[in-house]
Amino acid sequence: MSEDGPGRTAAPIPALTDPDRLRSLDETRLDSVPDEAFDRFARLVGDLLDVPVALVSLVDAERQFFPGATGLPEPWAARRETPLSHSFCQHVVDIEVPMVLPDARLYPRVRLNLAIEDLGVVAYAGMPLTDLDGRVLGSLCAIDSKPRAWTKEQLRTLGDLAAACSSELRLRIAVRSADEARRRAEEAHDRLAMLAGMSEMLGGTLDVSTAVDRLAHAMVPLLGDWCLITLVDPAGRPRTVSGVHRDPERDADLARFTALLTTGLGPESLIRSVLRSGRPVMRGVAGLDDVARGTTRPELVTLADRLGISSHLTVPITAAGDRVIGAVTLVNRPGRRGFDASDLRTAQDIGVRAGQAVGNSRLYGEQRHVAEVLQHSMLPALPAVPGIELAARYLPAADRVEVGGDWYDAFVQPDGELVAAIGDVAGHDIEAAASMGQLRNLVRGNAYGRDDPVEELVANLDRAIGGLRVPTVATAVLARVRPHGDGLRVCWCNAGHPPPLLIRADGAVSVAEGRGPLLGLARPPRRTGRALTLAPGDTLLLHTDGLIERRDQPIDEGQAELLAHLAAAGSGVPLNLLCDRLLAAAHRREDDVALLALRAG
Structure with a gap:
């Protein structure tokens, strides 16, 4: 800023802070560093007008800087910029026409400008440098350290060079604008691609x-x-x-x-x-x-x-x-x-x-x-039975909210005998859950207080499903467990369900074979019972097919993996921990999983 007189400071120049002008200036990508093209313009001005100093001066809101310069004294030659207190070119931006001063010390607008004393500016001739819209970005100026009468030929030459210099500035802006337009087009394309894929990504x-x-x-x-x-x-x-x-x-x-x-x-x-x-x-x-x-x-x-x-x-x-x-x-x-x-x-x-x-x-x-609360409300609390350790787990499929048809049950008969069951009703909806609840209640009502062999209980269950018109096809294993010597005697009947697994106290793992037809068939089949003995420490594991079934492999491979996992786990694992590990191992599960494990004490 310069002073107009003692104690009075010149008002700011509004054109210097015009945002469109500053944006155009920024698009030249020029700064206070040498640029060969603009240094060439400065040298031409110096040679053709025979002046000691020539500048391509661009002016922003706080300074002037020189991408082209010749003859500047130090330290300005190294800095390639000055504050506005040393700027004549700011006035060219303000008046938007050439400013020609034979002796700057005689002109009120600039006579107290610090460039006169610090840079030796006495004679000054500045031609506007403009963008395509005519906004003045700075000036091409010739400077002498003594008074000088500028000739018409010199000013015409300076004007021609300023027009060529403005063309170079416009070319820089056009290249920058083209780059910016290309960048914005690429950015717009990327945004559209992102938005197009966002619904699928979030969904x-x-x-x-x-x-x-x-x-x-x-x-x-x-x-x-x-x-x-x-x-x-x-x-x-x-x-x-x-x-x-x-x-x-x-x-x-x-x-x-x-x-x-x-x-x-x-x-x-x-x-x-x-x-x-x-x-x-x-x-x-x-x-x-x-x-x-x-x-x-x-x-x-x-x-x-x-x-x-x-x-x-x-x-x-x-x-x-x-x-x-x-x-x-x-x-x-x-x-x-x-x-x-x-x-x-x-x-x-x-x-x-x-x-x-x-x-x-x-x-x-x-x-x-809600589905999990409903599902768990349908699953019973396990009874406490002397000599038998019980553990159960239920886990819904990871990617569904439907109530499943997997279930387990365990209850004690009036004589102290344990009845254990596990099953899976076809479907994963409210109807499947309702059928599951009916089937579980039928199992309880059919078995409680009766001492019939398990195969008779399952056959009677077939008749009840048909006679009561329960709309379901299901699998189930029904087992009676009673004390036998130091261990347990287990009699079971399998209706189309994955077979029980036997883990002996010494770590040996085997499959309890004997699988019969599904429950709920139109023509109930003849049912067959099986029996085995559990010594102290032996474990019987009942599970639904969600534990072993995968979309990308046969179910036999899934069962083989489960047997290998049980063998690796060993026999000393607490029952609850064993169930937790089995669920954790089924990390790719695509169906509900129910487990019911019992161990002879």
């Missing part, structure tokens, strides 16, 4: 945390340098905040940031505003003050500084009925362009799709919880 899981993680990784770094995803509880309060940063070294800072943000949103928080109003907020230019105003945790400001913030936008995540269930926040670091209307539209689209995915995930979780 590929019904787990909320997995869906949120996939969403965050899809947005960074394509849409922003880092992001936050905030989900709220039914009262609208932030329940979880997660995020992703493009720089893995910032993961720890981001983890701390999200942890604090869960309870650290202040009344003026932009995220809280979006959660409350459902309207997006965008700041094309932002800084740490935005963070400080919106939080009750000062540490968040320090973390945001390390994570980087120069612009941000936040959009709502909306579920059915435009109910706000969360927010997506995108943040750019310094050095990346600020967010614009196109970014906002893309983010809003993502917010809608994320709302559908999160809503579906939550609905699935609620339905699954």
Whole structure:
């Protein structure tokens, strides 16, 4: 800034801060470093006009810089820039026409400019350098250290060189604009591809945390340098905040940031505003003050500084009925362009799709919880029987919310004898569950208080299913267990079910063969019973086919894997731990699993 007189400072020049002019200047990609093309223009001016100093001077809001220069004294020659206090060229930007001064010390506009004393500028002739829209970016200037009467020929030559220099500037801007247009086109293509695949990507899981993680990784770094995803509880309060940063070294800072943000949103928080109003907020230019105003945790400001913030936008995540269930926040670091209307539209689209995915995930979780509660309510508590250790497990398929048809049961007869059963009703819906409940009750009603052989009990069960018109086809194993010497005597009948497995106390594993037809057939078959003895420490394992059945392999291979696992586990494993290990080993299960294990004490 220069002074017009003693004690009076010149008013700022509005043209210097014009955003369109500054954007055009930025698109030249020039700075205070030598550029051969513009140095050549400066040398031509020096030679043709016979001046000691010639400059290609570009002016921004705070300085002038020289991509082309010749004859500058030190330290300015090395710096290739000066503050505006030493700038004559800023006035060319202001008046937008050539400025020709035979002796600058005689002109009020510049007579106190520090360039006269520090750079020896006395005679000055500056021609505007313009972009395609006529905006003046700077000047091509000739400078002498003594008064000089500029001739028409010299000014015409300077004007011709300025026109050629402006053409070079415009070429730089055009190349930059073409590169930017190509980059934006590629970015738009990538965004469309991301949006096209987002529904499938988010729909590929019904787990909320997995869906949120996939969403965050899809947005960074394509849409922003880092992001936050905030989900709220039914009262609208932030329940979880997660995020992703493009720089893995910032993961720890981001983890701390999200942890604090869960309870650290202040009344003026932009995220809280979006959660409350459902309207997006965008700041094309932002800084740490935005963070400080919106939080009750000062540490968040320090973390945001390390994570980087120069612009941000936040959009709502909306579920059915435009109910706000969360927010997506995108943040750019310094050095990346600020967010614009196109970014906002893309983010809003993502917010809608994320709302559908999160809503579906939550609905699935609620339905699954209801199904599991219902399923477990149908499964009995195991009785305590002297001399017999019992353990049971039920686990629904990982990718369904339906109530299954797998079941187990164990109850004590009036004489103290144990009846154990396990079964599987075809189907995975409410009808299958209802049939399962009926079948389990039929087993109990048919067997309780009766001393018939197990094959007779199963045959009578066949007749009851047909006579009562229970709409089901099922498999089951029914067993009677009674004391026998030091161990147990087990009599069982298998109706189309995977065979029981016998794990001896010495670790030997075998299959208890003897599999008959299914339950519920139109013409009930003849049933056959089997018997075996369990010595102390021996274990009998009853299970449904979900433990051994896989879509990609025969069921015999699944049973062989189970036998190998049991053999490797050994005989000394506590019964509950054995059941847990069997379920853990069935990590690829595609069906419900029920287990019932009993061990002779």
